[in-house]
Amino acid sequence: xxxxxxxxxxxxxxxxxxxxxxxxxxxxxxxxxxxxxxxxxxxxxxxxxxxxxxxxxxxxxxxx
Amino acid sequence: xxxxxxxxxxxxxxxxxxxxxxxxxxxxxxxxxxxxxxxxxxxxxxxxxxxxxxxxxxxxxxxxxxxxxxxxxxxxxxxxxxxxxxxxxxxxxxxxxxxxxxxxxxxxxxxxxxxxxxxxxxxxxxxxxxxxxxxxxxxxxxxxxxxxxxxxxxxxxxxxxxxxxxxxxxxxxxxxxxxxxxxxxxxxxxxxxxxxxxxxxxxxxxxxxxxxxxxxxxxxxxxxxxxxxxxxxxxxxxxxxxxxxxxxxxxxxxxxxxxxxxxxxxxxxxxxxxxxxxxxxxxxxxxxxxxxxxxxxxxxxxxxxxxxxxxxxxxxxxxxxxxxxxxxxxxxxxxxxxxxxxxxxxxxxxxxxxxxxxxxxxxxxxxxxxxxxxxxxxxxxxxxxxxxxxxxxx
Numbered sequence: 001x002x003x004x005x006x007x008x009x010x011x012x013x014x015x016x017x018x019x020x021x022x023x024x025x026x027x028x029x030x031x032x033x034x035x036x037x038x039x040x041x042x043x044x045x046x047x048x049x050x051x052x053x054x055x056x057x058x059x060x061x062x063x064x
Numbered sequence: 065x066x067x068x069x070x071x072x073x074x075x076x077x078x079x080x081x082x083x084x085x086x087x088x089x090x091x092x093x094x095x096x097x098x099x100x101x102x103x104x105x106x107x108x109x110x111x112x113x114x115x116x117x118x119x120x121x122x123x124x125x126x127x128x129x130x131x132x133x134x135x136x137x138x139x140x141x142x143x144x145x146x147x148x149x150x151x152x153x154x155x156x157x158x159x160x161x162x163x164x165x166x167x168x169x170x171x172x173x174x175x176x177x178x179x180x181x182x183x184x185x186x187x188x189x190x191x192x193x194x195x196x197x198x199x200x201x202x203x204x205x206x207x208x209x210x211x212x213x214x215x216x217x218x219x220x221x222x223x224x225x226x227x228x229x230x231x232x233x234x235x236x237x238x239x240x241x242x243x244x245x246x247x248x249x250x251x252x253x254x255x256x257x258x259x260x261x262x263x264x265x266x267x268x269x270x271x272x273x274x275x276x277x278x279x280x281x282x283x284x285x286x287x288x289x290x291x292x293x294x295x296x297x298x299x300x301x302x303x304x305x306x307x308x309x310x311x312x313x314x315x316x317x318x319x320x321x322x323x324x325x326x327x328x329x330x331x332x333x334x335x336x337x338x339x340x341x342x343x344x345x346x347x348x349x350x351x352x353x354x355x356x357x358x359x360x361x362x363x364x365x366x367x368x369x370x371x372x373x374x375x376x377x378x379x380x381x382x383x384x385x386x387x388x389x390x391x392x393x394x395x396x397x398x399x400x401x402x403x404x405x406x407x408x409x410x411x412x413x414x415x416x417x418x419x420x421x422x423x424x425x426x427x428x429x430x431x432x433x434x435x436x437x438x439x440x441x442x443x444x445x446x447x448x449x450x451x452x453x454x455x456x457x458x
Contacts, residue, residue, distance in 0.1 A: 022222075058296070
């Protein structure tokens with residue numbers, strides 16, 4: 001994960017690997033490598049992935 | 065000459081049908097699937113109708129069918145129900161399938177038709193010559209390989225990476241995305257002969273479904289429009305709340321958890337390019353009202369395979385040659401998808417009282433067919449005011 005995206009994290013114990021966030025991302029900044037979510041630095045921190053995740057697995061850390 | 069005419073990315077229903085009909089029509093086909101098992105994990109409510117199966121050459125085996133139902137039960141927010149027989153219910157009602165077996169059945173059909181198939185193999189990048197797609201880079205069991213192909217087919221579902229890499233615009237607005245969560249719930253007392261749809265504020269911008277798998281087990285799921293979601297994990301919370309309130313379901317225990325998202329958008333502008341073609345959820349070929357995509361995926365997959373077979377014979381996978389697919393699938397479903405998207409845009413604005421009125425009216429006057437038109441005509445008899453907003457459908 002690029003260091004400027006340290007604040008966006010998928011909780012691996014919650015993530016269902018369903019790809020809801022991947023397909024919803026407007027800038028294609030998420031890749032699901034079978035079971036591991038990777039965020040790249042195209043991310044604009046729009047937080048759509050946080051909202052769309054059916055189980056609330058994606059979080060912004062550091063209070064942003 | 066490339067090793068394959070066609071590489072299909074994703075072995076769901078859309079991919080397998082494309083691979084089957086392309087191979088059947090003489091193309092050299094490879095289908096790749098990133099998971100270690102076809103059909104698993106399930107990302108589906110598993111309700112289908114049986115009317116279209118023959119037309120695309122699918123013969124279900126006993127394992128693929130979990131339950132045959134008599135029809136649909138539509139439940140309004142105040143708890144009253146309207147029953148529809150299978151004949152008039154239309155799409156997504158008739159059979160509850162088992163995707164773990166159904167997807168394998170379709171993959172087997174593709175292999176029998178001559179398609180190659182590998183698992184645990186992810187597409188990581190498209191190979192291109194200018195804008196023309198010439199193949200795909202894959203990671204297969206940890207090894208990176210480049211596979212040359214006349215055409216790469218994106219059948220990679222809602223994630224739709226292949227289309228995005230090819231520069232095809234599949235970006236959706238929050239209004240056009242439904243976020244879903246489902247339990248396969250056992251130890252419940254549902255109506256095992258009907259697929260149930262619960263409307264209203266229990267699932268804002270969507271609905272809750274109870275699709276029976278057998279006498280004591282059902283897929284109990286929820287879909288909610290992304291623009292209606294507020295807090296992280298809302299989708300699961302809404303479903304949990306519904307289950308706790310429903311005496312039939314409260315004692316249920318989950319056998320499986322399923323999550324995912326589906327597009328509920330108007331038909332996208334473009335699904336082909338030079339050496340690239342999208343099919344199924346990757347091409348947003350989903351009914352925007354029901355969120356169902358299996359029948360459309362299979363129908364579009366058949367068209368895609370036939371066009372790719374022709375393209376392989378002509379050695380021409382240009383965008384121009386693939387336009388036959390673009391036209392073919394649109395002829396089959398574009399008008400229907402567009403109408404249902406318009407109807408969805410209205411439905412998501414309705415209040416609980418309005419759904420209650422609609423269901424009570426349908427019970428009074430009946431409806432002969434589960435079409436937007438027939439339902440509106442029925443409601444118009446009692447509540448012309450309700451129908452005003454939908455005037456453009458009449």
